[in-house]
Amino acid sequence: xxxxxxxxxxxxxxxxxxxxxxxxxxxxxxxxxxxxxxxxxxxxxxxxxxxxxxxxxxxxxxxxxxxxxxxxxxxxxxxxxxxxxxxxxxxxxxxxxxxxxxxxxxxxxxxxxxxxxxxxxxxxxxxxxxxxxxxxxxxxxxxxxxxxxxxxxxxxxxxxxxxxxxxxxxxxxxxxxxxxxxxxxxxxxxxxxxxxxxxxxxxxxxxxxxxxxxxxxxxxxxxxxx
Amino acid sequence: xxxxxxxxxxxxxxxxxxxxxxxxxxxxxxxxxxxxxxxxxxxxxxxxxxxxxxxxxxxxxxxxxxxxxxxxxxxxxxxxxxxxxxxxxxxxxxxxxxxxxxxxxxxxxxxxxxxxxxxxxxxxxxxxxxxxxxxxxxxxxxxxxxxxxxxxxxxxxxxxxxxxxxxxxxxxxxxxxxxxxxxxxxxxxxxxxxxx
Numbered sequence: 153x154x155x156x157x158x159x160x161x162x163x164x165x166x167x168x169x170x171x172x173x174x175x176x177x178x179x180x181x182x183x184x185x186x187x188x189x190x191x192x193x194x195x196x197x198x199x200x201x202x203x204x205x206x207x208x209x210x211x212x213x214x215x216x217x218x219x220x221x222x223x224x225x226x227x228x229x230x231x232x233x234x235x236x237x238x239x240x241x242x243x244x245x246x247x248x249x250x251x252x253x254x255x256x257x258x259x260x261x262x263x264x265x266x267x268x269x270x271x272x273x274x275x276x277x278x279x280x281x282x283x284x285x286x287x288x289x290x291x292x293x294x295x296x297x298x299x300x301x302x303x304x305x306x307x308x309x310x311x312x313x314x315x316x317x318x319x320x321x322x323x324x325x326x327x328x329x330x331x332x333x334x335x336x337x338x339x340x341x342x343x344x345x346x347x348x349x350x351x352x353x354x355x356x357x358x359x360x361x362x363x364x365x366x367x368x369x370x371x372x373x374x375x376x377x378x
Numbered sequence: 379x380x381x382x383x384x385x386x387x388x389x390x391x392x393x394x395x396x397x398x399x400x401x402x403x404x405x406x407x408x409x410x411x412x413x414x415x416x417x418x419x420x421x422x423x424x425x426x427x428x429x430x431x432x433x434x435x436x437x438x439x440x441x442x443x444x445x446x447x448x449x450x451x452x453x454x455x456x457x458x459x460x461x462x463x464x465x466x467x468x469x470x471x472x473x474x475x476x477x478x479x480x481x482x483x484x485x486x487x488x489x490x491x492x493x494x495x496x497x498x499x500x501x502x503x504x505x506x507x508x509x510x511x512x513x514x515x516x517x518x519x520x521x522x523x524x525x526x527x528x529x530x531x532x533x534x535x536x537x538x539x540x541x542x543x544x545x546x547x548x549x550x551x552x553x554x555x556x557x558x559x560x561x562x563x564x565x566x567x568x569x570x571x572x573x574x
Binding site: 157158159160161162163165166167168169170171174175176177178179180181183184185186187188190191192194195205208217219220221222223226229230233238239243244247248251252253254257259260277278279306307308310311320322325326328342344346352353356358359360361362363364365366367368 | 388389390391392393394396397398400401408413415416417420421465468481483484485494495496497498499501504505506507510511513514515516520526528529531532533534535536537538539566
């Protein structure tokens with residue numbers, strides 16, 4: 153989806169702000185959220201990583217930018233816990249009030265009215281066999297799909313409709329675009345595709361830059377040499 | 379380490395996290411000490427000290443370096459790291475001609491088993507938006523000034539492949555052992571936002 157999460161190439165965010173001697177967690181609540189993801193998986197509310205990533209993409213876009221990484225996780229976890237019926241909004245609100253929270257504070261979570269039913273994964277990890285032979289080989293020129301998608305996808309907006317070259321072939325992997333929505337793992341060949349800075353950013357590109365992305369075969373078409 | 383909840387300026391989501399956690403505990407889906415286990419794992423066992431050992435070994439052992447660059451996943455298996463997110467690890471080598479830097483523009487993919495949990499800046503919009511578009515400028519802000527002739531390769535982790543940079547070995551480290559070399563390797567040098 154063309155959500156706020158698709159940040160590559162967006163302008164206006166200012167300087168990167170590194171922090172000296174940064175701890176793994178800045179506060180206990182961040183580790184709480186981390187532990188909650190495991191609980192949500194065990195409860196069957198989070199069946200796979202693609203579904204979880206998409207739940208984060210669906211949270212309130214302002215919250216996405218302001219709540220930080222674990223705030224985004226919390227929004228995604230709450231979304232899926234509520235969609236699975238493990239927790240409901242009323243119970244969360246009343247507990248929040250008991251703890252002294254502001255009941256008018258809007259939640260980042262955005263549960264769907266008719267959520268997808270996502271089955272458990274067929275096997276651990278994301279590598280899978282693909283019956284079909286690879287359509288592309290290392291060295292091939294390819295053009296990425298121009299259109300976006302209403303659902304989950306791993307083709308960033310900045311790399312749509314661009315010509316690049318295959319530099320690695322990684323074999324078959326679960327396809328996030330279907331797996332996130334409970335439409336099956338539909339394994340696809342995965343490639344690393346390299347794009348020159350000029351291809352992506354035109355005359356604004358810095359010199360001598362190549363950006364590589366890991367792209368699934370359905371995102372790619374052969375590019376005729378011209 | 380800051381993991382005390384009695385600190386000031388906690389954001390509203392901290393309280394919401396507490397509300398959800400307490401409900402999950404009541405429903406038997408979470409134990410109260412799960413959070414302590416998470417904190418211990420990522421403070422003590424899973425962190426950039428693991429990647430630093432891999433880098434030091436690659437500097438000392440040319441055969442290991444070859445294997446690491448050919449198949450990162452297989453090469454790090456012998457270390458037995460936990461932490462996940464390395465189903466396929468690709469290690470990219472910095473040279474005087476090419477500098478590599480890693481990002482995930484769509485979320486915050488990162489090779490946890492070798493680098494631990496990502497720093498906040500890696501997950502924030504400024505880095506994710508800018509490093510694919512103006513890597514040279516972003517690297518300069520990190521204090522990395524590269525000659526104009528050095529090519530920059532940015533790796534946007536848009537699937538389940540994870541990337542780690544093999545930094546160049548600093549001059550003057552001849553004769554150092556694996557542990558001493560590992561102590562010189564920083565987290566940022568393995569993301570590509572620092573030189574050694």
